[in-house]
Amino acid sequence: MNAAPPAANAMPKVHYLNVDYGIRSWLFTIDHKRIALLYLGSITLFFVLGGLFATAIRLELLTPAGDLFESETYNKMFTMHGVVMIFFFLIPSIPATLGNFLVPMMIGARDLAFPRINLLSWYIYTLGGLFTLFAILSGGVDTGWTFYTPYSSTYSNTNVMATAVGVFILGFSSILTGFNFIITIHKMRAPGLTWFRLPLFIWAHYATSVIMILGTPVVAIAIALVGLERLFHIGIFNPALGGDPVLFQHLFWFYSHPAVYIMILPSMGVISEIVCCFSRKKIFGYSFVAFSSIAIALLGFLVWGHHMFVSSQSMYAGMVFSILSFLVAIPSAVKVFNWTATMYKGSVMYNAPMLYAMGFIGLFTMGGLTGLFLSTLATDVHLHDTYFVVAHFHYIMVGGALMGYLGGIHFWWPKISGRLYPEAWARFSALIIFVGFNLTFFPQFILGYLGMPRRYHAYPPEFQVLNVMSTAGASILAVGYAIPLIYLFWSLRYGPAAGPNPWQAKGLEWQTSSPPPTHNFPETPVVTEEAYEYYPGAEAERV
Amino acid sequence: MSDQATTLAPQFEGLAQQKESAIFGMWVFLVTEVMFFGGMFAGYTAYRYRFHEAFTAGSDHLNLLLGGVNTAVLILSSFTMAMAVHSAQLNRRRALIVFLVLTMLLGSTFLGIKAVEYSHKFHEHLLPGPAFQFEGADPQHAQLFFSFYFAMTGFHALHMVIGVALLAIMTWFAWRGRFSAEYYNPIEVSGLYWHFVDIVWIFLFPLLYLVGHHG
Numbered sequence: 035m036n037a038a039p040p041a042a043n044a045m046p047k048v049h050y051l052n053v054d055y056g057i058r059s060w061l062f063t064i065d066h067k068r069i070a071l072l073y074l075g076s077i078t079l080f081f082v083l084g085g086l087f088a089t090a091i092r093l094e095l096l097t098p099a100g101d102l103f104e105s106e107t108y109n110k111m112f113t114m115h116g117v118v119m120i121f122f123f124l125i126p127s128i129p130a131t132l133g134n135f136l137v138p139m140m141i142g143a144r145d146l147a148f149p150r151i152n153l154l155s156w157y158i159y160t161l162g163g164l165f166t167l168f169a170i171l172s173g174g175v176d177t178g179w180t181f182y183t184p185y186s187s188t189y190s191n192t193n194v195m196a197t198a199v200g201v202f203i204l205g206f207s208s209i210l211t212g213f214n215f216i217i218t219i220h221k222m223r224a225p226g227l228t229w230f231r232l233p234l235f236i237w238a239h240y241a242t243s244v245i246m247i248l249g250t251p252v253v254a255i256a257i258a259l260v261g262l263e264r265l266f267h268i269g270i271f272n273p274a275l276g277g278d279p280v281l282f283q284h285l286f287w288f289y290s291h292p293a294v295y296i297m298i299l300p301s302m303g304v305i306s307e308i309v310c311c312f313s314r315k316k317i318f319g320y321s322f323v324a325f326s327s328i329a330i331a332l333l334g335f336l337v338w339g340h341h342m343f344v345s346s347q348s349m350y351a352g353m354v355f356s357i358l359s360f361l362v363a364i365p366s367a368v369k370v371f372n373w374t375a376t377m378y379k380g381s382v383m384y385n386a387p388m389l390y391a392m393g394f395i396g397l398f399t400m401g402g403l404t405g406l407f408l409s410t411l412a413t414d415v416h417l418h419d420t421y422f423v424v425a426h427f428h429y430i431m432v433g434g435a436l437m438g439y440l441g442g443i444h445f446w447w448p449k450i451s452g453r454l455y456p457e458a459w460a461r462f463s464a465l466i467i468f469v470g471f472n473l474t475f476f477p478q479f480i481l482g483y484l485g486m487p488r489r490y491h492a493y494p495p496e497f498q499v500l501n502v503m504s505t506a507g508a509s510i511l512a513v514g515y516a517i518p519l520i521y522l523f524w525s526l527r528y529g530p531a532a533g534p535n536p537w538q539a540k541g542l543e544w545q546t547s548s549p550p551p552t553h554n555f556p557e558t559p560v561v562t563e564e565a566y567e568y569y570p571g572a573e574a575e576r577v
Numbered sequence: 578m579s580d581q582a583t584t585l586a587p588q589f590e591g592l593a594q595q596k597e598s599a600i601f602g603m604w605v606f607l608v609t610e611v612m613f614f615g616g617m618f619a620g621y622t623a624y625r626y627r628f629h630e631a632f633t634a635g636s637d638h639l640n641l642l643l644g645g646v647n648t649a650v651l652i653l654s655s656f657t658m659a660m661a662v663h664s665a666q667l668n669r670r671r672a673l674i675v676f677l678v679l680t681m682l683l684g685s686t687f688l689g690i691k692a693v694e695y696s697h698k699f700h701e702h703l704l705p706g707p708a709f710q711f712e713g714a715d716p717q718h719a720q721l722f723f724s725f726y727f728a729m730t731g732f733h734a735l736h737m738v739i740g741v742a743l744l745a746i747m748t749w750f751a752w753r754g755r756f757s758a759e760y761y762n763p764i765e766v767s768g769l770y771w772h773f774v775d776i777v778w779i780f781l782f783p784l785l786y787l788v789g790h791h792g
């Protein structure tokens with residue numbers, strides 16, 4: 035498999051990328067694969083933008099004194115970092131790119147159920163993005179990505195309105211994506227493709243879509259009410275008018291806790307595909323992995339109060355939320371165990387996607403375990419709003435979700451582009467990212483444990499060593515992200531042709547040419563076996 | 578283009594699959610709408626429970642007659658909408674158009690009455706904000722009641738406006754002869770939307786107008 039692909043792997047003459055040229059053929063396309071690429075371009079731009087804000091934060095924190103920025107400017111930096119990375123990069127990342135590209139292909143369909151709505155979702159995303167860019171360029175926002183009231187609704191003098199409108203609009207693009215996936219997965223599966231033959235990537239996206247359609251409207255209404263408060267002075271969250279700011283926190287976290295699963299579940303789907311392919315084994319416990327996605331999606335709606343342990347919520351509510359949060363960790367752990375069990379005694383190959391997958395498993399485990407520290411009432415009183423929380427969610431969102439995203443981009447790059455990426459460089463950058471990541475964020479666990487609060491531009495001198503380590507790690511991380519950006523572009527032109535199935539992977543998407551034709555399959559495939567039958571004979575031998 | 582859309586879109590295997598997808602899609606969309614309004618309903622319920630007196634006092638200032646008439650208007654519009662779908666099924670183009678127009682008229686009547694109500698509230702200084710004035714024991718939380726009143730009925734009215742616009746487009750399509758007994762998914766789907774918006778009002782009316790009128 036690592037050997038050079040056979041010469042027979044010529045590119046197909048006509049495929050979705052070259053059926054049509056010119057800007058109009060892209061802006062008006064209703065091909066899910068092209069829309070995926072539109073998204074890929076946009077979210078990459080936002081990723082770079084968010085990265086610039088992160089650089090600003092890390093540079094400020096290099097020294098204890100708040101010397102680089104005023105505290106107001108620093109507040110804007112971390113707010114815009116959070117808003118851009120969470121809403122405009124991580125939430126759409128895998129679903130809108132790999133999901134858009136692969137959901138129809140994996141189920142043997144010609145397109146999503148509603149191709150025009152799919153294109154619409156990209157335009158809505160772009161419109162939301164423009165509002166947010168406008169907010170950034172016209173002075174920025176400083177409320178934190180959480181928009182807590184009454185600061186956001188009454189006191190902040192920054193451009194909250196434009197940002198809120200941006201995020202509100204953006205919400206509809208993810209609602210439409212989730213909506214499209216649900217209908218497609220229900221109604222468009224190829225003959226023979228029963229629910230329990232679906233790739234786990236599809237299950238993960240199904241669960242994600244459920245969260246998208248159930249959670250996003252609630253954050254939309256919460257943000258809309260903040261907007262109404264700023265515009266018309268109605269006072270649902272304003273204590274001066276009889277309202278209650280804590281209600282905002284409830285509505286916000288009712289979405290935003292499940293939203294963290296919008297970010298991680300698709301990545302888990304990617305990992306299941308990669309782990310099976312590069313271990314040459316069937317997934318261990320298919321139905322456990324599939325149902326754990328659903329369990330995460332449902333349980334995830336019941337734990338939002340763990341973000342509010344210290345914001346005047348009743349102690350008994352806190353205890354219930356604490357216990358429920360422990361429960362969420364179970365389906366997450368089920369997945370980790372099953373991936374590990376899949377690798378056990380498999381013939382593991384350490385290609386770049388697999389390196390990312392292994393990185394994911396380790397880092398996600400760290401993030402999940404520290405989530406348990408945070409959902410324990412007594413420890414959270416100490417850790418809340420410290421760098422420990424920052425480290426916790428970066429282990430999951432960057433160490434987990436982003437690693438999965440990069441692994442997936444590498445794994446399906448031959449399918450998307452028709453060409454192979456340079457394997458040696460890819461392994462190298464995966465390692466760099468792993469090292470840089472840990473150097474950046476592990477010190478933050480210690481900082482938080484020692485009591486360094488988040489969201490301040492200055493800190494006591496005794497925290498400097500750990501902060502310098504973190505900033506150094508961030509620079510390594512930046513190099514790690516830059517390398518793939520370069521060689522993936524490079525491979526578009528110079529990479530060797532990949533052929534339909536360079537990994538000898540299972541899954542319908544590998545049965546058609548790379549890049550695929552516009553309607554994916556010359557004729558609708560018929561499915562006769564379960565997912566991940568890497569050694570069809572193995573079952574028989576065991577008996 | 579318009580010819581193609583009336584028949585089978587290329588991603589589907591057949592008309593049946595296309596229709597199932599459209600209707601299932603609308604249901605899924607309505608679930609998102611339930612969640613959207615659900616956020617406000619949940620907040621409203623919590624505060625009405627906590628500040629029952631103030632909410633009752635606020636509710637007494639709503640015009641039960643106008644609210645009641647509006648409820649009747651909407652129920653009637655649901656009926657004309659159902660008749661529109663029925664006419665589409667039977668391929669009766671003229672009846673379809675008539676019922677769509679009737680539904681739009683009823684919807685607009687609702688919005689007109691709502692506008693009258695809003696302007697009354699405005700003159701009575703019941704709009705939350707600096708100009709708010711309320712004679713009663715707990716004006717602060719009565720103000721909260723009116724925050725919810727305007728937010729909830731406002732979003733409902735917005736949905737009505739969208740509904741009327743949607744039906745206008747459908748009327749145009751029907752006029753152009755786009756629908757047939759085999760293909761009328763857009764009418765059916767618009768009908769689901771219209772009924773949903775009506776049902777939201779059926780919940781809003783008792784919650785907001787009848788707070789103090791039980792027993």
Ligand code: HEM
Binds near residue numbers: 297404409
């Ligand atoms: C294993 C299950 C998880 C548990 C038990 C858990 C628990 C927690 C708790 C208790 C907090 C609140 C800490 C505080 O503010 O004092 C928290 C914060 C956070 N978690 Fe998790 N978490 C889990 C998984 C995740 C996942 C999968 C993600 C993201 C993909 C995530 C992202 C976040 C974020 C973004 C915050 C901070 C929000 C903020 O205040 O800005 N968590 N987590």
Ligand SMILES: [Cu+2]
Binds near residue numbers: 340
């Ligand atoms: Cu949470």
